[in-house]
Amino acid sequence: MKSSKxxxxxxxxxxxxxxxxxxxxxxxxxxxxxxNANDIPQITPWKGFTLMWFxxxxxxxxxxxxxxxxxxxxxSVVAISVPIGLGGALLLxxxxxxxxxxxxxxxxxxxxxxxxxxxxxxFLFWDSYMNIPGGLWTAILGQSTFISSYCMLLxxxxxxxxxxxxxxxxxxxxxxxxxxxxxxxxPFLRPxxxxxxxLAFMQSFDNYNTTLFAIGVEQTxxxxxxxxxxxxxxxxxxxxxxxxxxLTVIGAIVYEYRRRREIIKAEMKITxxxxxxxxxx
Amino acid sequence: xxxxxxxxxxxxxxxxxxxxxITVGVWLVFMILIPQLIMFDYSxxxxxxxxxxxxxxxxxxxxxxxxxxxxxxxxxxxxxxxWSSLIVTLTALAxxxxxxxxxxxxxxxxxxGLLMLGLIIPYWINELLRLFAWQIILADMGILNQSLIFxxxxxxxxxxxxxxxxxxxxxxxxxxxxxxxxIYNVMESLDRxxxxxxxxxxxxxxxxxxKIVMPHAKPGIAVGCTMTFMxxxxxxxxxxxxxxxxxxxxxxxxxxxxECANWNLGAAYATVLMLLCVIFMFIMLKIFKVGxxxxxx
Numbered sequence: 185m186k187s188s189k190x191x192x193x194x195x196x197x198x199x200x201x202x203x204x205x206x207x208x209x210x211x212x213x214x215x216x217x218x219x220n221a222n223d224i225p226q227i228t229p230w231k232g233f234t235l236m237w238f239x240x241x242x243x244x245x246x247x248x249x250x251x252x253x254x255x256x257x258x259x260s261v262v263a264i265s266v267p268i269g270l271g272g273a274l275l276l277x278x279x280x281x282x283x284x285x286x287x288x289x290x291x292x293x294x295x296x297x298x299x300x301x302x303x304x305x306x307f308l309f310w311d312s313y314m315n316i317p318g319g320l321w322t323a324i325l326g327q328s329t330f331i332s333s334y335c336m337l338l339x340x341x342x343x344x345x346x347x348x349x350x351x352x353x354x355x356x357x358x359x360x361x362x363x364x365x366x367x368x369x370x371p372f373l374r375p376x377x378x379x380x381x382x383l384a385f386m387q388s389f390d391n392y393n394t395t396l397f398a399i400g401v402e403q404t405x406x407x408x409x410x411x412x413x414x415x416x417x418x419x420x421x422x423x424x425x426x427x428x429x430x431l432t433v434i435g436a437i438v439y440e441y442r443r444r445r446e447i448i449k450a451e452m453k454i455t456x457x458x459x460x461x462x463x464x465x
Numbered sequence: 466x467x468x469x470x471x472x473x474x475x476x477x478x479x480x481x482x483x484x485x486x487i488t489v490g491v492w493l494v495f496m497i498l499i500p501q502l503i504m505f506d507y508s509x510x511x512x513x514x515x516x517x518x519x520x521x522x523x524x525x526x527x528x529x530x531x532x533x534x535x536x537x538x539x540x541x542x543x544x545x546x547x548w549s550s551l552i553v554t555l556t557a558l559a560x561x562x563x564x565x566x567x568x569x570x571x572x573x574x575x576x577x578g579l580l581m582l583g584l585i586i587p588y589w590i591n592e593l594l595r596l597f598a599w600q601i602i603l604a605d606m607g608i609l610n611q612s613l614i615f616x617x618x619x620x621x622x623x624x625x626x627x628x629x630x631x632x633x634x635x636x637x638x639x640x641x642x643x644x645x646x647x648i649y650n651v652m653e654s655l656d657r658x659x660x661x662x663x664x665x666x667x668x669x670x671x672x673x674x675x676k677i678v679m680p681h682a683k684p685g686i687a688v689g690c691t692m693t694f695m696x697x698x699x700x701x702x703x704x705x706x707x708x709x710x711x712x713x714x715x716x717x718x719x720x721x722x723x724e725c726a727n728w729n730l731g732a733a734y735a736t737v738l739m740l741l742c743v744i745f746m747f748i749m750l751k752i753f754k755v756g757x758x759x760x761x762x
Contacts, residue, residue: 328496
């Protein structure tokens with residue numbers, strides 16, 4: 185019995201090690217290559233440590249303008265998707281109506297739609313019916329179509345835990361709708377709103393499929409990367425990958441830290457200390 | 466209905482109700498429904514020179530779809546997309562189920578956080594860069610060929626980019642983590658006591674999974690499969706970066722139609738891809754007997 189348990193442990197450990205090796209080794213190779221003075225993006229032959237590929241990347245004006253476009257698009261997507269997501273979440277958690285499940289299905293459908301379809305349909309609508317040619321604006325709208333669904337789901341999961349008696353108490357004490365929203369509902373939803381802003385930003389910044397078909401001749405960073413990787417591959421792309429990986433690692437650590445803190449906070453709230461204000465988040 | 470408006474206005478106020486109606490209305494009508502319908506409308510009309518649009522020839526017809534169904538090469542590419550996406554989905558499910566279970570029910574404490582981080586980092590790294598990593602590995606002078614030559618298994622480098630293998634490998638790597646998180650999320654809510662009880666009563670681990678864990682994880686498995694299949698079938702980047710020029714994929718066919726300025730045919734092909742994903746989703750709902758509502762929770 186005991187030996188079978190330890191075998192099980194070894195198998196599990198081995199499996200985890202293999203899985204994470206599979207996940208990380210390709211990324212590690214890609215990172216190391218960024219520092220190889222070899223013209224071809226490969227580890228061998230190793231021609232010495234260099235930072236020249238980062239310099240080459242920094243000299244590429246196309247990259248900077250694509251990066252700038254990516255920021256414009258991502259901030260606009262946040263500005264559109266989070267308010268829409270909030271509206272959707274309030275509709276589905278606060279109002280009772282017969283077609284609720286159906287509306288819910290339609291509002292999450294963009295997540296389950298291939299990105300290429302969203303890109304094409306957005307482009308066709310705006311280009312031929314509204315006479316707005318493909319560009320940053322159509323990319324923003326195409327991305328917001330499905331990113332709003334993600335924001336809605338995130339905000340909904342928190343809104344569902346909202347204690348309605350808080351609002352009722354406020355109304356009983358004579359508060360207006362505006363006061364209730366700004367003093368009770370919004371502070372409660374704040375963590376979810378912040379996460380949905382972060383999520384919307386990253387989803388937009390990383391998006392390729394939808395953007396490719398909606399954006400026309402403009403470029404965001406992923407479109408720029410895609411174009412480069414299809415033509416001549418230089419280790420400058422590895423340098424860009426390293427920048428992405430470093431930012432992602434930092435982002436992931438911050439996100440995970442915040443999430444853990446939220447969980448610990450939630451656990452502590454089950455047994456509140458006397459005098460702890462219940463409303464404060 | 467009047468009751469609905471009364472409650473809505475009482476709970477949320479005029480401004481609140483207006484806010485919801487405007488935001489959701491714009492989203493639903495101008496971003497979700499109309500673009501989709503217009504794509505469908507495009508797919509039903511023949512490609513015409515500009516001056517004939519709106520004229521007597523501009524009528525609804527299934528001609529664009531007939532072009533697809535009568536093109537044997539495109540049909541073959543379409544079926545290749547289906548089975549490749551199925552392979553990717555099943556591989557992802559087989560590899561991710563144990564990881565999700567381990568994370569949700571076996572690992573404890575700080576280990577969970579660390580492993581989660583290990584999944585979140587590759588999950589967040591841009592899809593193109595994840596595919597680029599495999600482009601490097603599978604290149605003629607890449608690490609895989611170099612290792613195989615070094616070990617004396619092969620004499621000359623293999624062209625991994627020929628055929629479909631590289632694309633399938635890349636898709637699996639790029640989309641596998643979309644399977645982990647949905648399954649993990651549902652498994653986390655499974656009561657550990659149920660597992661302990663079953664074990665105490667002498668159930669084998671196979672039986673525990675078949676009778677307790679899997680039924681509980683069904684919605685997560687359905688979401689994971691739907692997402693992974695949709696991403697694989699709709700991927701543009703994987704064939705672009707890892708495909709060989711001699712072997713096309715369905716998204717590339719769609720793309721070519723648009724590049725040849727035949728938007729109507731492109732729209733028809735895009736609609737076919739859309740239908741494929743919708744049908745796959747409903748098959749998943751049927752197999753796992755979950756409702757649309759459970760699917761995305």
